[in-house]
Structure formats: C-alpha cells, structure tokens
Amino acid sequence: MSPVTTACLRWENSAPISEAFDDIYFSSEDGLEESKYVFLEGNDLEDRWANWSTPGSKYFTVIETGFGTGLNFLATWDLWDQTAPSDCQLHYVSVEKYPMRGEDILLALNKWPHLADKLTLLLQSYPLSLPGIHRIILNEGRVHLTLMWGDALSSFTNFSGKADAWFLDGFAPSKNPDMWTDLLYEQMARLSGSNTTLSTFTAASRVRKGLIAAGFSIKKRKGYKYKREMLVGNFTPQELPNSHTSTQLCAQQSPWFINRSNDAQKPKTAVVIGGGIAGTTSAYALSRNGFKVELIEREGKLANSASGNPTGVLFTKLNPEFSLQNYFYQQSYLHAIRHMRDLSSQTRAAEVLQWQQCGLLQLSFSEKESRLQEQILASGKWPEEVALPVTAQQASDLSGVPQSSGGLFLPQSGWVDPASLCEALLYKNSNIRIRCNQHALSLSRDKSGQWHVFDKQKQLIASADIVIIANSTDALHFPQSAHLPLKSIRGQISLVPATKASAKLKTLVNYDGYTAPDRNGYHCIGATFHPKENCTKVRASDHLANLDQLNRACPELYKMLNAAQSLENIKGRTAFRCQTPDYLPLVGPLPQFESFTQDYAGLRTGRLKEKYPTGHFYPGLYINTAYGSRGLTSAPLCSEILLSHITGEPQAIENDVVNALHPARFIIRNLKRRLV
Numbered sequence: 001m002s003p004v005t006t007a008c009l010r011w012e013n014s015a016p017i018s019e020a021f022d023d024i025y026f027s028s029e030d031g032l033e034e035s036k037y038v039f040l041e042g043n044d045l046e047d048r049w050a051n052w053s054t055p056g057s058k059y060f061t062v063i064e065t066g067f068g069t070g071l072n073f074l075a076t077w078d079l080w081d082q083t084a085p086s087d088c089q090l091h092y093v094s095v096e097k098y099p100m101r102g103e104d105i106l107l108a109l110n111k112w113p114h115l116a117d118k119l120t121l122l123l124q125s126y127p128l129s130l131p132g133i134h135r136i137i138l139n140e141g142r143v144h145l146t147l148m149w150g151d152a153l154s155s156f157t158n159f160s161g162k163a164d165a166w167f168l169d170g171f172a173p174s175k176n177p178d179m180w181t182d183l184l185y186e187q188m189a190r191l192s193g194s195n196t197t198l199s200t201f202t203a204a205s206r207v208r209k210g211l212i213a214a215g216f217s218i219k220k221r222k223g224y225k226y227k228r229e230m231l232v233g234n235f236t237p238q239e240l241p242n243s244h245t246s247t248q249l250c251a252q253q254s255p256w257f258i259n260r261s262n263d264a265q266k267p268k269t270a271v272v273i274g275g276g277i278a279g280t281t282s283a284y285a286l287s288r289n290g291f292k293v294e295l296i297e298r299e300g301k302l303a304n305s306a307s308g309n310p311t312g313v314l315f316t317k318l319n320p321e322f323s324l325q326n327y328f329y330q331q332s333y334l335h336a337i338r339h340m341r342d343l344s345s346q347t348r349a350a351e352v353l354q355w356q357q358c359g360l361l362q363l364s365f366s367e368k369e370s371r372l373q374e375q376i377l378a379s380g381k382w383p384e385e386v387a388l389p390v391t392a393q394q395a396s397d398l399s400g401v402p403q404s405s406g407g408l409f410l411p412q413s414g415w416v417d418p419a420s421l422c423e424a425l426l427y428k429n430s431n432i433r434i435r436c437n438q439h440a441l442s443l444s445r446d447k448s449g450q451w452h453v454f455d456k457q458k459q460l461i462a463s464a465d466i467v468i469i470a471n472s473t474d475a476l477h478f479p480q481s482a483h484l485p486l487k488s489i490r491g492q493i494s495l496v497p498a499t500k501a502s503a504k505l506k507t508l509v510n511y512d513g514y515t516a517p518d519r520n521g522y523h524c525i526g527a528t529f530h531p532k533e534n535c536t537k538v539r540a541s542d543h544l545a546n547l548d549q550l551n552r553a554c555p556e557l558y559k560m561l562n563a564a565q566s567l568e569n570i571k572g573r574t575a576f577r578c579q580t581p582d583y584l585p586l587v588g589p590l591p592q593f594e595s596f597t598q599d600y601a602g603l604r605t606g607r608l609k610e611k612y613p614t615g616h617f618y619p620g621l622y623i624n625t626a627y628g629s630r631g632l633t634s635a636p637l638c639s640e641i642l643l644s645h646i647t648g649e650p651q652a653i654e655n656d657v658v659n660a661l662h663p664a665r666f667i668i669r670n671l672k673r674r675l676v
Contacts, residue, residue: 003129003383004149007098016069016108020098023171025068025108029225032112034201035075037224042199042232043165045076049084057266058290059089059649063191064167065152065179067094069108070122072167074115077143087290089141091650093163095148095155102126125338128385132331133159135640135652137342141288146650152179156187160658161650163191168200173207180207185214192216192235203229251608256600256668257659258614259589259645267465267620267646271296271453273440274471276307277631278624278638280422282468285639287431289647294462295432296453298439298471302426303419306472306575309493311516311524312632313508314340315360315413318387320375324660325584331653332634337412339636343424353417353424358517360413360508361395362387364405365553369511373408386412400506402556415508415516415524416632435462441477443467443621451620466620466646469590472578475625480618483593484586485666486626488576490533492542493526495571501560511553513546522571523561525550527629538572579628584661586626587638588645589617591664596671603671615664622646623663 008019015028027034040046049060062076073092080090100108102123109119127134127147133155136145148155152170166188170179180202188198188211198216200207201223208218208231218233249255268291272283275297283293299305316333319326340357343349364370376382377389388409395403426432438461442454451467454460473488475481498518505523509515516524528542544567551558580586595616602610624642627634640652641661651658659665670676 003381004131005098006129007100007104009100009104011107014108014111016100016104018098018171021171021175023175026071027224031071032075032115034224035072036079038201038230039072039167039169039199040075040079042221042230043167043197045165046079046083049080052085052088057648058085058087059091059647060084060164061091061093061161061650062165062167063161063163063188063650064092064094064169065184066170067096067099067147068169069100069105070119071109072169073145074109074112074118074122077118077138078115080143081139086142089144089289089649091144091146091161093146093148093159093161093650095150095152097149097151099129099147099149125341127334127338128383130330130334130381130383130386132327133651133653134331135335135637136338140346144649146652153181153184153187156184156191158654158656159191159651160644160655161191162193162648163188163196164193166192166196166198168198168202168207173202173204180204180210182210182213185210185216189214189216189235189237192237194235194237196235197233198235199230199232201227201230203231207231247614248611249614250611251603254659255612256591256596256615256664257662259617260614268292269464270294270466270468271451271462271464272468272470273453274469274474274625275299275302275422275434275436276305276470276472277303277418277422277635278472278627279468279470280425281635281639282470282624282642283432284425284429285643286468286646287429289643291431293432294464295426295434296438296440296461297434297436298474300436302434302436303422306577307418307422307631308575309418309524309526309573310495310522311519312416312418313360313413313510313514313516314355314416314632315410315508315510316633318362318376318382318408320372320379320381324657325582328584328653328657328660329630329633331657332630332637333412335637335640335652336633336635340414340416343421348428349424351424352420352427354420355414355416356517357412357414358507359398360410360510361390361399361403362408362410362510363395363403363553364407365511369407370405376408386410398507399509400504401502401554401560404555409507413508415519417519418632421632440471443478443480445618445620449620466622468642469621469623470625472625473576475623480590480592480621481623481663483667484623484663485581486586487531487579487581488534489579489628490530490535490574490576491527491629492538492546492572492574493524494543494546495522495573496525496547496561496565497521497569498523499560502557505557509554509557511549513549513553515550515554515557534576536574538574540567542574543567543570543572577628578626580626581666583628584626585634585638586623586663587641587661588622588658588663589615590621590623591667592616592618593667596664596667597676600668600671603668604674617664
C-alpha cells in the first residue's frame with residue numbers, strides 16, 4: 001500500500017508520451033476529436049443519451065481501462081451535459097496504474113479552452129497518489145468519477161458495478177500486454193450486462209478473439225483518420241455455472257453478502273431514522289440521487305446526541321501496517337476531505353457550515369508513539385500531503401504554542417462543527433423533509449412493498465419505499481435489527497475557557513486525546529472513553545482526566561490554560577458513541593436473522609464445500625450506524641457505499657471493504673464460531 005508510481009513523461013509537440021511504455025496518450029494532431037470518434041461515437045453515446053427514457057435506472061456507467069490525462073473523461077462529461085436528461089447521473093469509472101500528476105494533466109489538456117472549467121473542477125478534487133479507489137463527486141452529484149489507482153486486473157476483480165459502455169484505452173497491446181489479457185476480459189464480462197457496449201482504438205486479432213471468447217460480439221469499424229480499423233461491440237451474456245447470477249454459490253463466493261431481496265421496481269422515496277451525522281449524510285446522498293426523503297429525529301433538533309459536540313476533529317489514525325480496517329479509515333479520511341471542500345463550494349451549504357482546514361499536529365509525546373511514528377515514516381506509505389514529519393521547533397511554529405516534542409503534521413485535517421454540518425447537508429434541500437420530536441419504535445412492510453414507521457403509541461409517522469436505520473444503539477429497538485452487536489461507549493469532552501496565551505493555538509493537537517483551537521472563547525478538549533458506564537452527568541473527574549492527558553503530551557499549552565482555570569469554569573458534555581466489536585461501522589441491507597441461521601447452518605460444522613443460497617434480507621431495509629468516534633471521517637464515504645447497495649450503482653470502495661462493513665458479517669462469524 002505504498003504510494004503509487006506516477007507517470008514518467010516526455011513531451012513531443014505539446015503531447016505527453018509515456019516513458020514506461022514508449023507510447024502516446026493521444027494523437028498530437030487532435031486527440032480530442034480522436035477520443036470523440038473512438039469512444040463517444042464508437043459507443044453511440046450521443047444517440048443513447050439524447051433518446052434515453054428512464055423508467056428504471058437514472059444513471060449511466062462508463063468503465064475505462066487507462067485514465068491517462070483524463071481527456072476521455074472530460075469529453076464524455078461535456079457530451080453528457082449537452083445531451084443526457086438533467087435528472088440522471090453519469091458514473092465514470094477508470095483505472096490507472098501510473099497516474100499523472102495534476103500539473104501534467106493541466107499542461108496536456110489546456111489546449112482545449114471549452115473544457116477549462118471542467119478541467120479546473122477535476123484538478124481541484126484530483127486524488128493523491130495513494131493506491132485504491134477514490135470517489136469524486138462533481139457538478140453537485142450529477143457526475144461521479146471513480147478513479148482506481150493500481151493494476152487493472154486486481155482493481156476490477158475487487159470491484160462491483162455494471163458498465164453500460166467500455167472504453168478500452170490502455171497503451172497499445174504490443175507496448176502494454178498486461179492491459180489486454182483474457183483474465184481482464186473475463187472481469188469485463190462480469191461487470192457487463194445485456195446492453196453493454198465497448199469500443200477501442202485497436203483492431204489487434206488477439207484482442208478481438210479474447211473479447212469474443214469472454215462473451216462480447218465484436219466487429220471492425222473504420223479507424224480514426226489514417227488508422228485503418230478499430231473494434232466496437234456489445235456484450236452477449238450467457239449463464240455460467242459458477243457465476244454470481246446463480247442463487248446457489250460455494251462458501252468462497254460469500255453468498256451471504258449478495259442481496260437478491262429487492263423488488264425490480266426502483267425505489268423513489270425513503271425514510272431515514274436518526275438526525276445525527278449518519279442520518280443526515282444518508283439523507284443528503286439519497287436526495288442528491290433524486291429520492292424524496294423524510295428524516296425522523298426523536299429529539300427537538302438535529303445532532304443532539306453523539307453528533308452534538310460543538311467541535312469535532314477530522315483526521316485519521318495513521319498506521320504502518322495494512323489491514324482492511326486501516327485501509328477503510330484511510331480512504332474515508334481522504335473522501336471526507338473532498339466532501340467538506342465540495343460542501344464549502346456550494347453556496348447553499350456554505351451559508352451554515354462551520355469548519356476550518358487548520359491541520360493537525362500528532363505529537364510524539366511518548367516513547368511508544370515515537371516508535372510508531374518512526375515505523376509510519378519508514379513504511380513509505382504516506383506522501384507529505386498526508387503526513388509530514390516535524391521537529392519540536394517546527395511543531396511550535398505550526399501550532400502557534402511551544403511544543404516539547406515533534407511529531408507528524410497532517411495538513412489536510414481540520415475541525416468541524418457537527419451540528420452545522422448536519423444542517424448544511426439538509427439546508428434548503430427541497431428533497432428532504434425534517435421531522436423532529438418523532439420517536440420511531442417499530443417498522444412494518446405491507447404487501448405493496450411500502451415500509452411504515454410507527455411511534456410508541458403505534459401511530460404512523462411516515463411511509464416510504466425504503467427505510468434507513470441510522471439512530472445509533474436505538475436501532476436495537478427494532479426487531480429487524482435487534483440481533484446486531486451494538487454497544488454504547490460513554491465519552492465526555494471538556495470546554496475550557498481560552499486565555500490570551502492559549503488563543504494563539506492555530507492547529508488541532510492530537511495525543512491520547514485532542515485539543516482544538518479557540519472557538520467562541522473555549523477550547524474543546526477530549527475525550528474520555530468508558531465502555532461500561534451509562535452515567536449522563538458531566539463529571540469533574542472526567543475533566544481532570546482530559547486535562548491530565550493534555551498536560552502529559554503538551555505541558556506548555558496545559559499551563560497556558562490552567563493558570564486561570566478552576567473546574568467551576570469548565571463546561572462539558574457527555575454523549576454515548578455507538579460501536580461494534582470490530583470497530584467498523586454497519587453499512588448495508590439488514591439480514592433476516594432466522595433465515596441466515598437456517599440457510600447457513602452448515603457453517604457451524606465447517607461444511608464450506610456445500611452450495612449455499614444468496615442472502616435473505618428485508619427488502620428495502622438498510623442500516624448505517626456504529627461510527628464510534630469517527631463519524632465525521634467515515635460517514636460521507638459510508639453513505640456512498642449505502643447508496644450503491646440501494647441503487648446498484650458502482651461501489652465507492654473495494655468489495656472486500658464493503659463486505660467488512662456488511663451488517664450480515666457478525667451472523668456469519670458467529671455461525672462459524674458456533675455462537676448462534
């Protein structure tokens with residue numbers, strides 16, 4: 001998981017050439033016209049979009065092999081704006097093993113002024129050179145760009161989505177044979193449907209034969225300008241014995257994560273239960289996808305429980321070792337930063353959103369932390385745009401207060417007012433209706449497929465096609481989700497009055513706890529962690545614990561605060577984090593517990609070679625919860641993952657991570673351990 005290698009280029013006639021493959025990215029004569037001819041016309045996109053009726057799907061997915069300069073993407077986006085229905089979404093998925101630097105893309109594409117605005121938006125959100133999937137949302141959700149930095153075969157093998165059109169644009173087969181293999185064509189077939197088309201500049205015989213063998217009907221077409229021929233085609237699906245379209249799969253194919261429960265009719269309305277970070281990000285993602293949403297909150301205002309702290313920290317805990325958990329939080333962090341920048345650029349949301357990308361100083365405050373930071377730097381995983389090593393003097397200069405130790409500086413991090421974020425996500429959003437003081441306690445689904453939400457008196461609160469449960473441990477009140485292993489963790493923050501000296505703090509400071517810069521005359525310092533307590537009162541002992549952590553890590557800042565403090569002047573807030581045993585959220589469809597324990601009973605005795613049915617889930621019922629203390633960082637990406645579960649759009653992260661968050665995972669683990 002080290003940073004990916006960026007493209008090494010040379011330039012001829014203002015056109016980039018790959019040094020690794022000794023091949024051009026596009027024609028030096030007119031690369032844009034070539035791109036339009038080969039890929040846009042080759043897949044008949046203008047006519048398909050201009051005459052598109054959308055009774056079922058409202059999104060169109062292009063998958064590309066070889067992002068390169070991004071020219072194909074910008075040309076596709078430009079045509080989409082001109083011809084596609086205004087209420088539809090373009091999903092553009094592209095893989096690149098050697099991504100170009102942003103400045104090189106700008107140099108390559110600035111010759112087409114009419115694409116300049118789109119190029120600027122792309123480069124503003126262009127991801128860092130870190131491996132994995134990066135989801136970029138453009139044009140207020142009308143365009144989704146999913147970039148996969150890494151090898152094409154391994155990337156597609158671990159990806160979910162269905163292509164409506166394929167752009168095969170790797171370097172020539174003679175130059176880059178790894179991009180043109182039978183195994184890759186097999187993955188293309190898995191990611192294709194009955195209406196999928198493809199086009200490519202090459203007419204090589206082995207490419208044509210390989211695509212035909214994978215299930216594509218291929219024909220030759222006149223190539224661009226002086227090129228004699230190119231290939232176009234469409235997918236002709238056939239049922240294969242071991243395909244994921246089968247309802248009986250072996251255990252290695254994880255059938256319990258495959259949801260066949262939803263009706264063919266696409267949902268249009270949704271109820272989201274919970275008005276915190278999880279609920280509001282879910283409602284925002286759904287509304288941007290055209291859903292009419294009712295947001296149900298039991299309290300009198302949004303963000304009143306665990307999301308109600310006045311200051312939250314947007315950061316990630318770096319780790320030198322790879323695990324799915326570490327990778328998920330890394331990708332969530334990068335996505336959350338893009339999400340906050342995107343919100344800040346929207347005039348409507350910016351009116352109420354309060355956040356500052358002030359950076360975070362991770363102090364090397366102990367021998368253990370110093371060793372960990374040395375391992376992080378030695379791993380080579382993190383570019384300086386994510387984590388920069390600093391000395392004690394540099395840490396002092398960055399933070400504005402004296403520091404006795406150095407550490408790592410995370411320039412992308414910042415503080416967020418969670419309540420303002422919840423408000424910004426819903427502010428002046430005509431697709432979302434907010435209903436506070438409504439305590440949802442039971443759910444039922446009628447024969448027509450509509451879900452109904454009821455209160456304690458069995459009075460109907462709301463009805464919709466789908467329901468998303470996003471109300472922390474209150475999810476355990478519903479029989480459908482009562483089996484989930486949710487636990488409540490008590491935490492307390494301390495709001496300490498700022499002094500003239502402490503007000504100089506410019507960055508977040510992180511250690512065993514954290515301290516935020518002065519906001520409205522107070523520093524937010526936190527937070528305690530008490531798994532087995534349910535006391536709701538603010539306690540002096542917790543204030544002392546928060547201050548003691550600060551004193552051990554940053555004694556100078558502690559002195560600046562403590563000189564004029566007494567416990568009577570310190571305010572505080574207690575809340576309860578919702579967490580799972582593996583410290584990962586629950587995101588996805590809700591499994592039917594009794595069906596799972598019956599269908600997969602063979603797992604109790606290790607019968608892994610048997611065939612098992614795909615999972616039985618409650619149709620139209622989903623959950624998005626259990627963020628612990630990382631909701632600000634995790635919720636934006638998780639809401640994209642949830643949306644893909646609901647609509648079938650391309651997933652925002654790799655399949656193994658999606659499965660690691662899946663609500664069915666604990667039933668399967670407990671069956672294997674003979675605990676259920």
